[in-house]
Amino acid sequence: MTRTATLTFGDQTIELPVIEGSEGELGVDISQLRAKTGLITLDPGFGNTGACRSAITYIDGDKGILRYRGIPIEQLAENSNFAETAWLLIYGKLPSQEQLDTFSERLRFHAPLHESFKHHFEGFPVDAPPMATLSAMINTLSCFHPESPEPDEAEFFEEAARLISKVRTIAAYSYRRSMGLPYIYPAPHLHYVANFLHMMFSNPYEQHVASPEVVKALNLILMLHADHEQNCSTSTVRVVGSSKANLFASCAAGVSALWGPLHGGANVAVLEMLESIHRGGISAEQALAQAKDKSSGFRLMGFGHRVYKNFDPRAVILKKAADEVLGSLGVKDPLLDVARRLEQIALEDPYFVERKLYPNVDFYSGIIMRAMGIPTNMFTVIFAIGRMPGWIAHWKEQYDDQAGRIARPRQIYTGNTETDYVAIGKR
Numbered sequence: 001m002t003r004t005a006t007l008t009f010g011d012q013t014i015e016l017p018v019i020e021g022s023e024g025e026l027g028v029d030i031s032q033l034r035a036k037t038g039l040i041t042l043d044p045g046f047g048n049t050g051a052c053r054s055a056i057t058y059i060d061g062d063k064g065i066l067r068y069r070g071i072p073i074e075q076l077a078e079n080s081n082f083a084e085t086a087w088l089l090i091y092g093k094l095p096s097q098e099q100l101d102t103f104s105e106r107l108r109f110h111a112p113l114h115e116s117f118k119h120h121f122e123g124f125p126v127d128a129p130p131m132a133t134l135s136a137m138i139n140t141l142s143c144f145h146p147e148s149p150e151p152d153e154a155e156f157f158e159e160a161a162r163l164i165s166k167v168r169t170i171a172a173y174s175y176r177r178s179m180g181l182p183y184i185y186p187a188p189h190l191h192y193v194a195n196f197l198h199m200m201f202s203n204p205y206e207q208h209v210a211s212p213e214v215v216k217a218l219n220l221i222l223m224l225h226a227d228h229e230q231n232c233s234t235s236t237v238r239v240v241g242s243s244k245a246n247l248f249a250s251c252a253a254g255v256s257a258l259w260g261p262l263h264g265g266a267n268v269a270v271l272e273m274l275e276s277i278h279r280g281g282i283s284a285e286q287a288l289a290q291a292k293d294k295s296s297g298f299r300l301m302g303f304g305h306r307v308y309k310n311f312d313p314r315a316v317i318l319k320k321a322a323d324e325v326l327g328s329l330g331v332k333d334p335l336l337d338v339a340r341r342l343e344q345i346a347l348e349d350p351y352f353v354e355r356k357l358y359p360n361v362d363f364y365s366g367i368i369m370r371a372m373g374i375p376t377n378m379f380t381v382i383f384a385i386g387r388m389p390g391w392i393a394h395w396k397e398q399y400d401d402q403a404g405r406i407a408r409p410r411q412i413y414t415g416n417t418e419t420d421y422v423a424i425g426k427r
C-alpha cells in the first residue's frame with residue numbers, strides 16, 4: 001500500500017508520497033513540493049533531510065548498529081581487512097578470491113607516485129598542514145592521470161584502485177617531508193597497511209618492520225572509518241560529484257570537508273586535550289570535574305556522539321585493539337595513562353552514565369595512533385585514507401543513478417529588497 005503524508009497550507013492540501021527504506025525508516029518525498037505549492041523546506045544542517053537513496057551503509061544510532069552493505073561492522077572487524085572492505089563498499093558485495101587478488105595487485109601496482117611528485121612536495125613548507133597537502137596532492141593526481149569525465153567500469157576500477165593506493169603514499173611522503181626525512185618507495189611485497197607503515201617509518205639504511213598487532217590495529221582503524229553514510233565529507237563528495245566533477249576532484253573536496261575540527265579533526269582534539277591536562281598538571285579526576293561544570297566551557301573530547309546514543313560500535317572494537325596494541329608495544333606514555341584513567345572514572349560517573357556519554361571512536365583511535373608513533377597532525381590524514389573507499393562508493397552510486405541531478409539547494413532570501421545603486425561620491 002502506498003503511504004502518503006498530507007500537507008495543508010492555506011486553502012491548499014497536498015498528498016506527499018512516503019518512501020520506506022529497507023530497514024523501515026520513512027521519508028516524505030517532497031520533490032514536487034515547490035512545483036505544486038510554491039513552498040520550499042528549510043532545514044539548516046540537513047538534520048531532517050534525506051539527500052539521496054543509498055544502499056551502502058546503515059546506521060542505527062540508538063541501537064549502536066553500523067553495517068556496510070548489510071554486514072555488521074563487528075563481523076568485518078573480526079574477519080576482513082581494509083582492501084576487502086573497500087571492495088565491499090564500492091562494489092556492493094564481498095569479492096571472490098580472484099577479484100580480491102586482482103584488486104590487491106592493482107593496489108600494489110598503483111602505489112608509487114610519479115617521480116615529479118617529489119618537486120610538488122618540496123614546493124610546500126615543511127610545516128604545511130598535512131590535510132592541505134593531501135587535498136592538493138589528490139587534485140594533482142588529476143594532472144598526472146587525467147580522468148575520463150564518463151569512465152566505463154574498467155576505467156572506474158583503475159581510478160578507484162589508483163586513488164586508494166596513492167593516497168597512502170601521498171600521506172607517507174607528506175610526513176617524511178615534514179620530518180626532513182628521505183622519501184621511502186613502496187615495497188611491492190607488503191600488503192596495504194604494512195606498506196604504508198614501511199613508507200612512514202623505514203629508512204634507506206634501516207627497514208621498519210611493523211608488528212602484526214600494529215598492522216591489525218591500523219587495518220581496524222581504516223576499516224572502521226571506511227564509511228559513515230551521509231556525513232559532512234561524504235555529502236561534499238556527492239555534491240561535487242553531482243556536477244560530474246571527476247573522482248579525484250570530488251574526493252579532494254571530501255578531504256577539505258573532513259579537515260574541519262567538527263568532523264575529522266576530533267581525534268586530534270582528544271590528544272590535544274590529554275596534552276593540556278598533562279601539561280597543566282591537573283589529574284584526570286580534576287579534568288572530569290571540569291567537564292561536568294557547564295560554566296567551564298570544557299568538554300571531554302572523545303566522549304559522546306551525535307548519532308550513537310548508547311554506544312559507538314566502533315569504539316567497542318577499538319577499545320579492545322587499544323589494549324592489545326599498547327600491551328604488545330609496551331608503550332610507556334603519561335598521556336596514555338591520563339586517557340585510561342579518564343575513561344575508567346568517566347564510565348563510572350553518574351553524570352556520564354545518565355547522559356549516555358561513552359568514549360567514541362576518536363578517543364581510542366587517537367590513543368592507538370599515538371602509541372604507533374603516528375604524530376597527532378597526521379590523525380585526520382589517516383581518517384581520510386580510511387574514508388576513501390566510502391567516498392568512492394558514494395561517488396559511484398551517484399554517478400550510476402540515472403535519475404540523479406546536480407545538487408542545487410534553494411534558500412529563503414533575507415537580504416535587501418530592490419535597492420538603487422548610489423554613485424560613490426553620493427554615499
Ligand SMILES: CC(C)(COP(=O)(O)OP(=O)(O)OC[C@H]1O[C@@H](n2cnc3c(N)ncnc32)[C@H](O)[C@@H]1OP(=O)(O)O)[C@@H](O)C(=O)NCCC(=O)NCCS
Nearest residue numbers: 266291292299300301302303304305306355357360361362
Ligand atoms: C559529540 C557531541 C558533539 C554530541 O553532541 P550532542 O549529541 O548534541 O550532545 P549534547 O550536546 O546534546 O549533550 C547532551 C548532554 O551531555 C553533555 N555532554 C555531551 N558531551 C559531553 C562531553 N564530551 N563532556 C561533557 N559533557 C558532555 C552536554 O553538556 C549535555 O548536558 P545537559 O543535558 O546537562 O545539557 C558531544 O558529545 C561532544 O561535544 N563531544 C566531545 C567532542 C567529540 O568527541 N567529538 C567527536 C564525536 S565523534
